[in-house]
Amino acid sequence: MNIQLNQKSDKPIYEQLKSEIIRLIMCKELREGESLLSMRALAKDLGISVITTKRAYKELEDLGYINSVPGKGTFVAKGNQTMIREQSLRRLELKIKESIELSRQLSIERSEYADIVEFLWEE
Missing domain, CATH: 1.10.287 (Helix Hairpins)
Known part of the structure; x- marks a missing residue:
């Protein structure tokens, strides 16, 4: 995933992460059903807290952009x-x-x- 975060931005990191994932979904760089990195792996790759990735993923799931399947991972939501x-x-x-x-x-x-x-x- 090509995610760009700005540590100097006034926007919280979790909001930036959420916006970047939405952008990737909307421009179809992330496709329906595609697996996302685990929260830990994404946090490590971006050099941010797992708590931050957890919050972003939770909000994305609440908005219907992604689905978490226990034991299998997190995926771009299938659907409309x-x-x-x-x-x-x-x-x-x-x-x-x-x-x-x-x-x-x-x-x-x-x-x-x-x-x-x-x-x-x-x-």
């Missing part, structure tokens, strides 16, 4: 990729809505908001 994408789009829409509400509270104009989004998109 369209449903997973829709869930992800709903989460994105909620976050955008929150940012728009904050922008309105700060009296940021629509064009300025668009400029901010464009700038951040290019980062």
Whole structure:
């Protein structure tokens, strides 16, 4: 797995790990039914705590991206990729809505908001 973590980021490592695995699933680098590294092996490879990988895997399982099978391992969830994408789009829409509400509270104009989004998109 090609997972990139940024130790200097404000985003917690478990959130970064979760986001990276979702990215790999959505771009089909990780396919349905594919086995993931064990929590211990992934923690060792990334140089992070097993507790961190456990939290990321738990949240991914709760969101329906992965399934854990006792004694066999952790796998990319089989099922409807369209449903997973829709869930992800709903989460994105909620976050955008929150940012728009904050922008309105700060009296940021629509064009300025668009400029901010464009700038951040290019980062």
